[in-house]
Amino acid sequence: GDSVTQMEGPVTLSEEAFLTINCTYTATGYPSLFWYVQYPGEGLQLLLKATKADDKGSNKGFEATYRKETTSFHLEKGSVQVSDSAVYFCALEMDSSYKLIFGSGTRLLVRP
Amino acid sequence: GAVVSQHPSRVICKSGTSVKIECRSLDFQATTMFWYRQFPKQSLMLMATSNEGSKATYEQGVEKDKFLINHASLTLSTLTVTSAHPEDSSFYICSASKPGQGYYEQYFGPGTRLTVT
Numbered sequence: 460g461d462s463v464t465q466m467e468g469p470v471t472l473s474e475e476a477f478l479t480i481n482c483t484y485t486a487t488g489y490p491s492l493f494w495y496v497q498y499p500g501e502g503l504q505l506l507l508k509a510t511k512a513d514d515k516g517s518n519k520g521f522e523a524t525y526r527k528e529t530t531s532f533h534l535e536k537g538s539v540q541v542s543d544s545a546v547y548f549c550a551l552e553m554d555s556s557y558k559l560i561f562g563s564g565t566r567l568l569v570r571p
Numbered sequence: 572g573a574v575v576s577q578h579p580s581r582v583i584c585k586s587g588t589s590v591k592i593e594c595r596s597l598d599f600q601a602t603t604m605f606w607y608r609q610f611p612k613q614s615l616m617l618m619a620t621s622n623e624g625s626k627a628t629y630e631q632g633v634e635k636d637k638f639l640i641n642h643a644s645l646t647l648s649t650l651t652v653t654s655a656h657p658e659d660s661s662f663y664i665c666s667a668s669k670p671g672q673g674y675y676e677q678y679f680g681p682g683t684r685l686t687v688t
Contacts, residue, residue: 564614
């Protein structure tokens with residue numbers, strides 16, 4: 460079945476460091492891909508999305524490129540801030556089916 | 572904004588009792604609400620989808636008689652865990668989508684941690 464695999468956390472970085480959180484997927488068709496973020500005590504929020512191969516989603520300095528050849532959607536940010544500390548979830552949606560399939564989440568901790 | 576609240580945030584109940592979790596969209600009308608379950612260090616698993624005024628659609632493997640979902644209004648959905656057992660202990664998360672938006676544009680509540688003793 461369709462699935463999403465994320466790197467295990469926690470990921471601990473110093474402020475202004477470069478961030479990569481790996482995400483790969485398995486899908487029978489052509490999914491849309493998403494990154495959600497969950498700040499402490501809050502619900503998940505959509506961070507960025509990409510709906511077809513080679514699309515790049517971006518928001519708040521974060522980027523992810525839909526790579527069909529490697530079935531990946533890695534999240535990157537050039538310079539993290541303490542306020543980026545949160546749990547990040549990669550997810551896919553198949554063919555507008557409404558069903559989101561999530562990865563297990565990666566906790567990011569940014570130290571001053 | 573699009574804020575979704577859940578109540579309670581934490582609940583402890585005894586085995587065999589039932590517990591109700593509320594999910595409210597505070598500043599928009601939600602035609603569709605979703606209920607997820609999350610185990611420690613695992614991904615969110617969709618349990619069911621509910622539309623206002625109609626019966627919920629449950630995912631395969633989810634017992635509909637155990638997890639009762641009622642979407643009574645455009646701003647409120649409830650999940651009742653009936654005859655709870657320790658294996659029902661989990662983190663339950665709801666989300667809601669706005670009319671006319673893609674379903675991926677779900678607004679999530681902060682979750683409810685259920686502990687069954």
